[in-house]
Amino acid sequence: MRRKHRISTLLVVVMLVVSGLGLAGCSNGGSGKEIAVMVPSADHGWTGAVLTYAQEKAKQLNEDSKVKEKYNVKVYAAKDVEDQIKQVDDLLTKSDSIGGIVILPYDNGLQSTLEKIAAADIPFVQFDRVIASGIIDEKVVSNVKGDNEGVGYETAKRFIEKGLTKDDYVYEMIGDNSSVPELRSNGFRKYLTEQGWTKEEIDKTVVKSAATGWSRDTGKELFETWFNSSQLDTSKENWIYTHDDEIGVGVLESLNGSALDAGKKEAFLKSLKALSASSGLAEMYAILKDKHQTIQRPSSFDIFSVTYDPAMIQEAMQVLADSLTGNGDIEKDHVIPVKVVDASNVADFKAFGTYDEK
Structure with missing residues (x-):
């Protein structure tokens, strides 16, 4: 365990939520279709911050009048590749109730899972780690990533x-x-x-x-x-x-x-x-x-x-929400520049x- 001064308050909160519930974030949005936001759990500082920012944005979207009228945003945190695959498979069993998915793939082992999402015609946004294949490239709403x-x-x-x-x-x-x-x-x-x-x-x-x-x-x-x-x-x-x-x-x-x-x-x-x-x-x-x-x-x-x-996850979530609500043009490849x-x-x-x- 690292010394106390190295552990951020936000990661402590995140880990408590993940360990206690298995599902990071909850929903208080509308009663319509679900927008699932799927990210790794807090295995290091950056992904821990992604999870926290995702929860924050989910709350905002669930209070947005355009979104909550038809959608209900939930955030899922996966402890490993297999867990994320299972989470997606569980969602696909109720695909008619899923309005869209934002996913930070755990790693390249998610390719066949992303292809299942694409084949199910569920609108989806890839965040950060982009996995490419014919059907994924064809069906993805946007790839949102830093440069x-x-x-x-x-x-x-x-x-x-x-x-x-x-x-x-x-x-x-x-x-x-x-x-x-x-x-x-x-x-x-x-x-x-x-x-x-x-x-x-x-x-x-x-x-x-x-x-x-x-x-x-x-x-x-x-x-x-x-x-x-x-x-x-x-x-x-x-x-x-x-x-x-x-x-x-x-x-x-x-x-x-x-x-x-x-x-x-x-x-x-x-x-x-x-x-x-x-x-x-x-x-x-x-x-x-x-x-x-x-x-x-x-x-x-x-x-x-x-x-x-890591706050870029909020942009990925907004891109999907904008796509679903018809709010503006969507870039297929949404790259956010970097600075030294x-x-x-x-x-x-x-x-x-x-x-x-x-």
């Missing part, structure tokens, strides 16, 4: 600006095996390609970790394993590209702890040029502000986070979760 490719693209751009060369080493710490990390990796490589790097040069310089599962603890374990392996070469300049703030904070915790060999760590820190992350976690923003309780903002290497706001956050501009951005800054 995952942009996360990687902006990270590579910043690394190049800070001096990344083809003789260096980039350790890329990926989230999972869904479309999200794939796009973030592709965006990183796209920028390097635009700078004249060949595929062979990229593959030599940029090395992926195993999937962290977006977990801080798993990220720390993978980082420490890499640190202690023959892959680490402190004669080269090293760069760490993490796919999420939780992973990035985990790396910083490891570097600020006592588990790593002190001499090797000193040499590594001299070779480390930058650490990147993404999302907008309050604890990461506290580090960027140099107001973290235990981790000082690094001065010997660059540190930044690329935005990927560092010490110079962090005060301009809203974090998710809570953290007691010093």
Whole structure:
């Protein structure tokens, strides 16, 4: 269990709801067809915030006169892939009473399940993780997502600006095996390609970790394993590209702890040029502000986070509601742009979760 100051109030509330009910969120909307909003449970900070924002938006929509006249919005949280598949299957047994679905697929294992939704002619919106196939692409109302490719693209751009060369080493710490990390990796490589790097040069310089599962603890374990392996070469300049703030904070915790060999760590820190992350976690923003309780903002290497706001789930829900109520034109691919956050501009951005800054 993490120390108390690291646990946001909103996640505590979310976990209590999920563990106590199995269904995150309730409905006090109209008596018409159901709009089901299906997201993972609070397995890490970002998905926990998604769940909270979804519950908040469901309440708003259920009080909206246009929506509550015909629809009743409910939020479902799944503890794993199998649970989410079962939740969808249960909904499909009463498909006549389902007006639409907003779904953040747990991972790519949901493809056949999404194809069932499409085949049932239920209007649906994919959020964040987009799974593609013929019938899904044909029937989906909209794919609402942050610019995952942009996360990687902006990270590579910043690394190049800070001096990344083809003789260096980039350790890329990926989230999972869904479309999200794939796009973030592709965006990183796209920028390097635009700078004249060949595929062979990229593959030599940029090395992926195993999937962290977006977990801080798993990220720390993978980082420490890499640190202690023959892959680490402190004669080269090293760069760490993490796919999420939780992973990035985990790396910083490891570097600020006592588990790593002190001499090797000193040499590594001299070779480390930058650490990147993404999302907008309050604890990461506290580090960027140099107001973290235990981790000082690094001065010997660059540190930044690329935005990927969990509140985007509310936009996905609004897109489906607008589609069902005939309110405006709907974009098939609804991509929300990203921005780089560092010490110079962090005060301009809203974090998710809570953290007691010093």
